[in-house]
Amino acid sequence: MSGLVVVGVDGSATALAAVETAAQEAQWRGARLRLVYAFVLPTLYAPLGPSTLDAPGSGLRESVGRLLTEAEERAAGVAPDVQATQVLVEGDPLTVLEEQSRTADLVVVGSRGLGGFLGLIVGSTAVRLAARARCPVVVVREQVGGTGPILLGIDGSPAGAAAIDFAFAEAELRGAALRAVHCWTTWNAPMPPPQDESMPYANEPGALEAGEKRLLSEALAGRREKFPAVRVEPEVVRGGTREALIEASRSAQLLVVGARGRGGFTGLLLGSVSQAMLHHAHCTVAVARDTGSRR
Known part of the structure; x- marks a missing residue:
């Protein structure tokens, strides 16, 4: 064994x-x-x-x-x-x-x-x-169980890759669906390249949301092929990450997050979203961080 x-x-x-x-x-x-x-x-x-x-x-x-x-x-x-x-x-x-x-x-x-x-x-x-x-x-938590999906919070940061790998592996082990949620607002979404150089802050309607959908797709790339048995439910939500994940956790059997996201401060080991999930999620929470060498 x-x-x-x-x-x-x-x-x-x-x-x-x-x-x-x-x-x-x-x-x-x-x-x-x-x-x-x-x-x-x-x-x-x-x-x-x-x-x-x-x-x-x-x-x-x-x-x-x-x-x-x-x-x-x-x-x-x-x-x-x-x-x-x-x-x-x-x-x-x-x-x-x-x-x-x-x-x-x-x-x-x-x-x-x-x-x-x-x-x-x-x-x-x-x-x-x-x-x-x-x-x-x-x-x-004291009350565990549930037959809902594995809930995965994705922000597209390199630090979140370990959480994605863990969530896919866990979904395969449990025979569960994987609900991959990416949240964005106009405050945290990267600005796409301007269509007109004379108007650097003007973009086509929906450009920000389209960029966030691409980010989610790229974050999941390669894992679908590695875990073909896992049914993936990608979801892009315009709204606050904490609120969206806490609400989604009501129907999940496990919530998986990374330790720090793309908005984290340098030097912090555990980001504010991860801490919020540990304190307020309605299901069991897994935190997977990129540790590099384990030694």
Whole structure:
């Protein structure tokens, strides 16, 4: 069995939902599943093993062991043939999972862990991991599932190519349609070459929209041939990207975005649209960024 899917475990409801998603992903990919629990000693007030002050079996390792066993049982209920291993690692979850991502094909986490603040939709670990991981990251809400299409946000930037590749591969694995959405406004659409040099800002009616349709077609070029079984539904929307993708996510089983788009500021690891999707999308979100070398 080749490939590796890593999932973060902490005992929360969203983490258990992430375990189920990760197990399904591992099964689709013919990959191994690694269940990872990360802890930081200074913030814990339980001993690593039973002490004279603890009842037998009530130490931290025993408690974590039970959480990992529960997670493994949950994974087995979804994908019984997947080889799963349990890993207990000292370190903060972000650092541990980022390191795990260097050898993983996919990292799956819950949207909020046990340490999250009440009212937050997505925890800081999920957002920061999506920005720093060396492989695609899937962030799962407590309620998962759905039979809708894979929703892909496309902006035409070179940084978005990894998200397009991931979305096509995921649609093929799931046997799902791929709805590829590109949004534009008169503020973010590149100005086409003028028809009349004496009027550099004048263009034929519909020229901007036609240019955006070409951009979407070029972004999808080559993938249709590589993934012939995937039914693609291209869609060009005149309007705000955040609003359009959030609304479209209501009927999607997965939303795939890149880490940064063509409007991002240099140096940012995670763009505003990607962050908005993590916080407000109605379905599971995958962030795939161009990492170059994984090492």
